[in-house]
Amino acid sequence: KNAIITVMSSLYSNNQSEGTAIHNGMSAPQSTWIDKFTEFDKRCSESLLYLLYRIIDISLLINGLRNGKCENQRLRTIAIVLLVFYLIDLSIIIVLFIRKFLKRSEDLTVDNEPSFLKCASAFRGLFLFCKLIPTCFGTVYCFQSTIINQECELLRVSVGIVCISTWLLMLMPPTRPEIPVRRSLLMECFILVFVLIINGAYVITILVALPKTNEQKMNDACTYKVTDDLYLGAPLITFAYVGIFLYSLTTLLHILNLAVNRFLMRLSNGGNTAMIKYYFVYYWFSYLYTVVIIYYFSVGALYLFRPNNGQPCKQYAPNLYKTLLVWQWIRILVPLIAVPLVVVLCCVGVVFGILLTYCLPASITVPLFEIIRRYLPSTPGGGPNPINLPATRDSINALPMVVFGQFEDQFAQTECKCAICRTDFQPNLKVKKLGCGHLFHSECVDNWLSSTAEKKNIYP
CATH class of the missing domain: 3.30.40.10 (Zinc/RING finger domain, C3HC4 (zinc finger))
Known part of the structure; x- marks a missing residue:
């Protein structure tokens, strides 16, 4: 039993060695833009990737509150509370950055961090937790309540987008930059085929569901023409075309990324430097693309789930409405299913290891784990x-x-x-x-x- 535990623990042990850092066969330069970004992110209390979301949410709430004709006090109260929380969060991030920048310290560990900065970080964490309360109220109110006065629709859409984007960020947080991984051609092709299947299914089903007629009433109800259509109606046809463009762009990005990666891998001299420079452009383009996707999903949730809104378009294009609704549920349920699926797989692995430990002798289980480790060369501790x-x-x-x-x-x-x-x-x-x-x-x-x-x- 002790033997099995020792072998299993060796699969996850970190063998550290001196010299140049290697990541999947690619040597990392001593200082890259990733290192500079990490240091800058520490100065921003590790919230640099959330700054753009905060600015967009604050702008949406301010734009919604500018309409003084809305007399719904509950909706205005929720919007004001959310705005206060986001402004406090943004202010704390800016203060932390200024204090740490003026400190000019290279070592930003927790041990030597001033007590003020520790209190500010803890204070920000408390506000982020408390922000979930008005977010819950805002989500329920935007989807369950029916507002007859159209003067409040702009504020309602603004609050709804902010609340939904908050939940989506919790399910799909932005990824931090890391040294690019050099995958095998088989793995790259597998990922590309998976993306082609998913995106192709979306594009084909949406194109089939688009209405073939060109009636004036349907165009007025389902097509974006003026700014008021974004919150007074539900331009599902325009929304569908934007989705087709975004999913097609995702497919092109994966194909381009595969081609560039295979080309850079063939470069013997300067390939690593070129890979990191290319990854700089690819990462920030992907980051901005993810921001667009997050708010695209948020707007789609309001168009498809909100009662008493978008009903004319639902009547003129029922197939398009149902197809978009199915894909919207898929987007919501996939992240929710992924978490329990990972937990189940981990539990199955633990149970399998326990059964091997108590049912088979070490002379069988140890070589078995060694065979598994040979097929996991990227696992820390997998090599000699x-x-x-x-x-x-x-x-x-x-x-x-x-x-x-x-x-x-x-x-x-x-x-x-x-x-x-x-x-x-x-x-x-x-x-x-x-x-x-x-x-x-x-x-x-x-x-x-x-x-x-x-x-x-x-x-x-």
Whole structure:
């Protein structure tokens, strides 16, 4: 049992070595834009990627509150509370950045951080948690309440977009830049085929669902013409064409990314530097694209889920409305399903490991885990450890012999079994004690280490 735990833990151990950092076969330069971004992000309390979202949300709320004709006090109160929370959050980020920038400290660890900055970060975390309360009220109010006065529609749409984008950011937080990973051609093709299937299905189903007639009433109800159509109506045809453009752009980006990655991988000199420069452009373009997608989904949720709005377009183009509604539910449910799916897979892995530990001897399970590790070369600790060299005959003979039961057992081996042969230790039997403190039969551990010395040091 101890052997299985040791082998499994080695799959996730981090073997650190001196020299140049290597990430999936690509050496990382000593200082890149990723390092500078990480340092700058620390100065912004690790919220740099959220600044653009904060600015957009604040602008939407201010634009909605500027309409003084709305007399719905509940809606205005929710909007004002959300605006206050977002302004406080943005102010704390700016203050933290100014204080840390003026400090000019290279080491921004928690230990040497001033108490003011720690309190400000904790204060911001508290406000972010409290912000969920008005966000919940705003979401429910925008979807469940019916507002007859059209003067409040602009404020309602603004609050709804802000609330929905907040929930989407919790489910799909922005990814931070990392050293680009060089995948195999098979993996790149698999990802591309998956993207083509999903995006192709969306584009084809939407094109089929688009109405073929060109009636004036349908165009007035389902097509964007003036700004008021964004919050007084539901221009689903325009919304569908924007979705087709975004999904087609995603497909083109994946194809371009695959072609550029394969080309840069063939460059022997300067390929790593070119890859990082290309990743700079690709990352920030993808980041801005993700911002557009987040608010596109938020607007779509209001058009498709909000009652008593967009009903004329729903009547003129029912197939388009149903198709967009199905895809909107898919966008919402996929992130929600992913989290429990990961939990289930982790539980299955733990149960499988426990069953292997208690049902099979170490002579079978250890080689099995070694085979698994060979097919996971990117797993930390998957390669040979330069520190733990294979055992030699002299080191095997030098292992100390002790009498079982006559010394203090720091591991409390209450089972009194040898992990190799799975048989009980007899009282007063001389056994060998390894450097880690575990006990084994002398002949078992000698044969084990002798048979594995030529390959690698496999712990029993």
